[in-house]
Every structure is written in structure tokens, then in C-alpha cells.
Amino acid sequence: MTSAGLLAWLVPLLLGPALVARALRWPRGAAEWTTTLATGFVLGVLLCALAVGLLGRAPTPRIIARLAPSLLLLAAGAWLWAWRARRDADVCGVPPVAERMRPFTLLLLALLAVRVWPMADEILLRPPYPWDAWAVWLLQPKAWVLGGHLDAFVGFDHWLADGSGRLRTAEAWNYPDTIGRVCVWFASAHAGWDAPAVAIVWLALWVGLLAGVHGQLRALGLARDPSLIAIYALGSLPLLNVHVALAGYADLWVASVLAFACLAWLRWLQTRRAGHLALALAFAALLPLLKLEGGIWLLIFGGCLVYERMSPRWRRGALALAPAIGSGVVAAYLWHWPWIAPALDRLGLHADTASLLHHAPSVVAAAAAGLFAQYNWHLFWFGVPLTLVLRRRQLAGSPPLRLFGLFLLLGCGFLFALFVLTPAGRWAESYTVVNRLGLQIVPSMLAFCALLWREPTLPGAAGAAGARVAGAVPSGQ
Numbered sequence: 001m002t003s004a005g006l007l008a009w010l011v012p013l014l015l016g017p018a019l020v021a022r023a024l025r026w027p028r029g030a031a032e033w034t035t036t037l038a039t040g041f042v043l044g045v046l047l048c049a050l051a052v053g054l055l056g057r058a059p060t061p062r063i064i065a066r067l068a069p070s071l072l073l074l075a076a077g078a079w080l081w082a083w084r085a086r087r088d089a090d091v092c093g094v095p096p097v098a099e100r101m102r103p104f105t106l107l108l109l110a111l112l113a114v115r116v117w118p119m120a121d122e123i124l125l126r127p128p129y130p131w132d133a134w135a136v137w138l139l140q141p142k143a144w145v146l147g148g149h150l151d152a153f154v155g156f157d158h159w160l161a162d163g164s165g166r167l168r169t170a171e172a173w174n175y176p177d178t179i180g181r182v183c184v185w186f187a188s189a190h191a192g193w194d195a196p197a198v199a200i201v202w203l204a205l206w207v208g209l210l211a212g213v214h215g216q217l218r219a220l221g222l223a224r225d226p227s228l229i230a231i232y233a234l235g236s237l238p239l240l241n242v243h244v245a246l247a248g249y250a251d252l253w254v255a256s257v258l259a260f261a262c263l264a265w266l267r268w269l270q271t272r273r274a275g276h277l278a279l280a281l282a283f284a285a286l287l288p289l290l291k292l293e294g295g296i297w298l299l300i301f302g303g304c305l306v307y308e309r310m311s312p313r314w315r316r317g318a319l320a321l322a323p324a325i326g327s328g329v330v331a332a333y334l335w336h337w338p339w340i341a342p343a344l345d346r347l348g349l350h351a352d353t354a355s356l357l358h359h360a361p362s363v364v365a366a367a368a369a370g371l372f373a374q375y376n377w378h379l380f381w382f383g384v385p386l387t388l389v390l391r392r393r394q395l396a397g398s399p400p401l402r403l404f405g406l407f408l409l410l411g412c413g414f415l416f417a418l419f420v421l422t423p424a425g426r427w428a429e430s431y432t433v434v435n436r437l438g439l440q441i442v443p444s445m446l447a448f449c450a451l452l453w454r455e456p457t458l459p460g461a462a463g464a465a466g467a468r469v470a471g472a473v474p475s476g477q
Contacts, residue, residue, distance in 0.1 A: 004064045004189035005197070011071045013037075016044025018078035019282075023275035026086035035215030038208045039260050039279075045201070046257075046286055047071075049181035052150070057166065060145050063188040105225050108232040112210070115241060116203070122245035123199045133248020136172045138198070141183035143168055145193045150184070153177070178289040179250045202247035209256040210235045213447055216263035220270070222454045230450035234443060239376040239435050250291045251439045257283050257290065258297055259443035262404060265301075266451075269308070269400035293437070296414055304407045326413075330421060360420050363429050367419055370434040377435075380442065384449055391452035404448050411441050 017040030021027055027036045051067050058066065128134040134142075144150050151168045159169035183198045190197055210231050217227040234240065243252045261283035268276035284301045287294030307318055371381040388395065395401055415437055419428040427433035 002189060007064050007068045008186050008189040011068055011075070012044030012048050013041055014044070014075040015047055015071055015078070016040035016042065018075050018082060019043060020279065022078055022082040022085060023279045025273070025275060026082055031215045031218035033215075034211050035219060038210075038212035038215060039264075039283075042205065042208045042212065042256055042260065043282065045182055045185070045205075046178065046289075048185045049178050050289075052181040052185055053177070055150060057152070058150050059148055060150065060184060060188045061148070063184065102225060105228045108228055112232055112235045115235065116207075119203055119206070119241060119245045120200070123203060123247055124196045126246075127195050128199065128248045130246050130248050133246070136170075136175060137179050137250055138183060138195075138248050139170055139172075140168075140177055140180035141187060141198070142193050144180070144184050145187045176250075176289050176291060176294070178286075179253060199247035202244050202252060205252060205256055206235070206240070206244045209252075209259065209443060212256070212260055213263065213443060216260075216267065217447060217450055220263070220267060220451060220454070222450060226450060226453050230446060233378075233380070234446050237377055237380060237442065239439055240442070243436075243439065249436065251436045253290050254287065254294055254297070254440045255443050257286050258440060259447060261287070261301060262407065262444045263447055265305070266400055266404055269403060293414075293418070293440070297411070297440070300407060300410045300414060304403060304410070307406075308403055330417070356421060363419055366429045366431060367416075367434045370428075370431060371438065374431075374435075377442075380446070384445060387449040387452055394452050394454070401448065401451060404451075408441065408445055408448055411444075415441065 017036050020036045020040040020043060024032055024036060027033045048067070048071065051071060052063060055063065055066065128138050140153060147168075149166075151166050153168050153170055153173040154162075155173060156169050159167050182201065186201055187193055187198050213234065214227055214231045217230060218224065222230070240252070243249055261280050264276050264280035264283065267273075268280060284298055287298045287301075307315060310318060370376060395405065418437065419434060
């Protein structure tokens with residue numbers, strides 16, 4: 001590996017964990033360090049991508065050389081800041097307890113490790129394969145690297161009218177380009193476009209997702225064995241592994257960032273530590289920069305944050321009004337009511353009501369088949385309702401988990417509306433998108449279900465803080 005290639009990995013490994021360490025008031029115990037390094041790496045990679053975006057029309061071979069010194073200096077300052085704040089650190093979650101690893105859980109870890117080889121082999125030997133990978137998400141970075149400059153992508157008419165030769169166009173020119181800049185960050189360390197060097201980042205993201213969720217589950221009070229079982233269940237999902245082996249889609253990035261935002265928010269609900277809230281908001285703010293639907297996830301997340309801060313009277317009003325408002329917007333969309341329908345049209349949501357209603361049954365059937373009848377998810381979507389039934393008392397007794405459940409319920413409603421009420425339904429009907437978009441909520445959903453198996457005894461701080469949100473969601477929600 002060249003020095004530039006080493007820096008490309010070293011910078012996010014130092015920068016992101018430093019900021020997470022400061023947010024956590026200096027990690028204590030294996031769970032906190034796992035969270036710090038895993039979530040910090042993902043955060044660091046995305047921060048490097050944002051830094052690439054600040055360079056303008058920069059020569060791609062010089063990106064690492066231009067950015068690495070300042071980013072390493074920032075990382076050093078953040079580590080120093082976190083180190084100086086360590087005196088204020090105390091246990092934020094479950095105190096470290098020595099637990100003996102059982103042979104069964106060791107076997108699960110070994111099985112997860114075995115999965116790395118075929119995924120890495122697929123990444124290193126196969127060029128970008130999925131359609132959206134090389135037609136959308138990897139098109140921009142490859143053009144930038146081969147062209148030597150970070151040229152702006154614009155609409156076709158704008159590109160056609162430009163005579164400078166410094167603009168580029170593509171069918172998906174207006175998609176968020178953060179994933180493309182992630183690819184440029186790692187590809188710029190090589191002499192030209194190196195597909196394996198870019199695609200291997202998806203394998204690192206898989207490791208970061210599993211380790212980060214495990215660390216947060218442990219810090220939230222889940223015992224080691226149930227946590228590792230949950231991580232194995234997540235890491236063995238067929239579609240998740242496909243998104244690693246056939247790297248290039250943005251959905252795994254959205255799923256990871258959304259899970260980290262939700263788990264940091266859940267820790268804030270239990271501890272009321274500003275660092276956890278800052279971490280949750282930082283990850284949530286990155287969602288619109290990854291994919292278009294990330295803006296909706298941010299809106300739902302922000303709505304749940306606002307709802308939690310409402311007084312009980314306002315919460316009851318919000319619960320009463322939300323279904324009416326949602327139904328009104330859907331009716332205005334489908335029947336082209338004045339005022340609302342034109343605004344949705346400007347967002348590209350023009351409803352062909354007759355066509356949508358005609359295709360709705362087949363779209364719903366395709367979505368159900370993708371979730372329950374095909375081999376994308378093992379038994380995951382059967383296990384979710386079963387867990388809710390078996391652990392309903394634990395859910396009713398945990399206000400933070402009820403809020404988390406409300407967020408997931410709204411997220412499922414968003415996905416249902418996206419499939420049934422928009423032209424995206426034709427892609428769901430042909431099985432090309434229904435599981436990809438569903439993947440975005442799966443790590444968060446699995447973490448939620450795993451926490452329902454948590455022992456009822458919580459740390460004192462968490463229990464006291466949880467009383468603050470006791471009325472946030474009705475116990476029957």
C-alpha cells in the first residue's frame with residue numbers, strides 16, 4: 001500500500017473516533033471503545049467526503065495530499081480535547097462487567113468471520129456489477145478520477161449550453177454526491193480508477209455497522225450473548241451481504257447512518273447526555289447527503305425529537321392530528337386538490353391516480369413476497385412481530401423504546417407510501433427496489449427488537465432519565 005493509500009484509511013480512523021470519543025466523554029470499557037472506533041470510522045469517512053466537496057474543481061490526484069495534513073491536525077486536536085475531558089467521564093450505560101464468552105457465541109463470531117472471505121473475494125475479483133452502482137453512484141467518481149478534476153454535474157440543457165468543457169451531465173445528475181466523494185477519497189490514492197480499492201470500503205462499512213451496533217447495544221444494557229446473537233442475525237442477512245459483495249449501492253450507507261443516529265438518540269433518552277444527542281443529530285444530518293429519501297428519514301427523526309419534547313397535552317394533540325394531516329395530504333395528492341397538489345408536483349410527485357390504484361394490489365403483493373416469501377431476509381420479518389408479541393410488556397415498560405418504536409412505525413409508513421402512492425411502485429412491482437429501500441430500516445429494526453430482550457434492570461441514571469419520557473408514547477402505541 002502506498003503512503004497515500006495508508007493516509008486514505010488512517011485519516012478517517014483517527015478523525016471520526018476522536019469526535020465520538022469527545023461526545024462520549026472518553027470511552028470506558030470494551031462496549032464504549034467498540035462504539036467509538038466503529039461509528040467513528042463511518043463518521044470519519046463521511047467527513048472526509050464532505051471535505052472533498054469543499055475543494056471545488058480540484059485535481060483528484062492531489063486530494064489526499066491537500067486534505068490529509070489539515071484533517072490529521074483536526075483529529076489530533078479532537079483527541080486532545082477528548083483526553084482533557086476524560087476527568088468528567090463516568091459510566092454512560094452499563095458498567096463494564098466481566099462476562100465469560102460461551103462456545104456458542106464464539107461459534108457465531110467465527111461464522112461471521114468466515115463470511116468476510118467470499119465477500120472480499122467477490123469485491124476484489126469482480127468489477128462494479130449492479131446497475132445503479134455503475135450507472136449512478138460510481139459514475140460520478142469514476143468520471144472525476146479518470147478526468148482528473150472534480151467537475152460539476154449539471155442538467156443536460158445546462159451542460160449542452162456550456163462551452164467551457166468543465167461541466168458533466170448524467171441522468172441522475174441531481175442525486176446527492178457524498179457517496180461519490182467517498183469513492184474519490186479512496187480512489188485518489190491510486191494512479192487511476194481502482195474499482196477494488198473503492199468497493200472494499202463497503203466491506204469496511206459492514207464491519208463498522210456490526211461492531212457499532214454491538215457496542216451501542218452493550219452500552220444500552222443488552223447482555224453480551226444476546227447482543228452477539230443480534231449481530232450475527234444482522235450480519236448473516238442475505239441481502240445485507242449482497243450489498244457488500246456487489247458493492248456500489250448507497251442503501252447500506254443510509255442503513256448504517258440511520259442505525260447509529262437512532263441508537264445514539266436512544267442513549268440520550270436514557271442518559272440525557274448532550275454528547276449522545278450531538279452524535280445522534282450529526283448522523284441524522286448526514287442522511288440527506290447520502291440519498292434523496294434521506295431527507296424524509298431526517299424529517300421523521302426530527303419529528304420524533306420534537307414530539308418527545310412536547311408536554312403531555314401537546315402530545316395528545318399531535319397523536320390526534322397526525323393521522324388526519326397525513327390522510328389529507330394523501331387525498332390532496334391523489335385527487336389533485338389545489339394548494340397542496342401543485343407543491344407536491346414541484347417535488348416530482350405527480351399522481352396518476354388511476355394507474356396507482358390499478359397497480360396498488362400487485363405492488364403490495366410484491367412487497368409482501370419480497371419481505372416474507374423470498375430468501376432475502378431469512379426469517380427476519382417473521383421475527384419482528386413475534387418479538388413484539390412476546391416482549392410487549394417490556395415495550396410497554398420502556399418509554400425510550402416506545403419512542404424508538406414510534407420512529408420505526410413512521411418509517412414503515414413512509415416506505416409503504418413510497419411504494420404504493422408514488423411511481424416508485426413500478427420498481428417495487430418488479431422486485432428491483434422494494435428490498436433495497438427496506439434495507440435502510442433493517443439494522444434499526446433489529447436493534448429495537450434486540451433491546452426488547454434486555455434485562456429489566458437499568459442503570460440508575462438511565463432509569464431516572466427514562467422517567468422524563470414516560471408520557472411520550474401511550475403504552476398501547
